[in-house]
Amino acid sequence: MLVLNTVHLNAVHYSECMSPEHNPARHDRDSVARAALALLDEVGLADLSMRRIAARLDVQPSALYWHFANKQELLAELADRITARIPAGASDVLVTARSIRDALFAYRDGAELVLSTYALRLGSSHAQIALETSLGAGSSERATALLHFILGHAALAQLRMHAESHGAAASADEIDPTAGLDAVFDLGVAAIAGVSASQPRDRA
Incomplete structure (x- = not known):
């Protein structure tokens, strides 16, 4: 009887270990991240919970x-x-800045997500490095300032676009960040980078 009970307990333990919550092989890091990105597009950052990802x-x-x-x-x-969508090594800082903005816009609340992780000093420095490459040697501080502008501008624009999609109209005396978006963005980048918005700098 003792042997049978031991076998039964071992079987229960094995079953528990192989259940979804104890079996990491059922999914890997990549599949979890891909599911989370898909959900981000569907429900937004505020509703992207671990429970919802697990359910997916x-x-x-x-x-x-x-x-x-x-x-x-x-x-x-x-x-x-x-x-990671940002191309590395571009010599034109406006091209790099637009690439960063476009990468943020590729996902719902992408700018807010990247901004929040950046604020907590999490994640890679790929965007910062791309800007430093475009700006040239000794440009770390300018690249940081430029990245702050890009993240803030993109987050503001995404928030406004999200509000407008839900029928929230801007007041007549407010500046709409989605109006003339490219021109406003390019002017900000040019001012920080010290280049012409109409004639992007090319170090080549």
């Missing part, structure tokens, strides 16, 4: 922590995937 993957929320220590680590991974 048909696992228990605890299963996600095999791959990410916490939600902030997962969001940092998403931010890295968003900014």
Whole structure:
């Protein structure tokens, strides 16, 4: 009887270990991140919960922590995937700045997500490095200032576009950041980078 009970307990333990929340092999880090990015586009950052991501993957929320220590680590991974779209090595700073902005706009609340992880010093420095490459040697501070502008401008524009999509109209005396978006953006980049908005700098 003791042997049978031991076998039964071992079987229960094995079953628990192979359940979704104990079996990290059912999904990997990449599949979790891809599911999270897809959900970000569908529900937005505010509703992107670990529980919702787990439901999409048909696992228990605890299963996600095999791959990410916490939600902030997962969001940092998403931010890295968003900014990975930025081409590296461009000599034209306006091209680089627009590429960063376009990468942020590629996902719903992409700017807010990247901005929040950047504020917490999480994720990669890919965007910063891309700007430094475009600006040239000794441009770390200007690149940082420019990145702050890009993140803030993109977040503001996305928030306004989201509000307008829900029928929230701007007051007549407010400046609409989505009106003349490219011109406003280029002027800001040019002012910080010290180049002409109409004739982007080319170091080549």
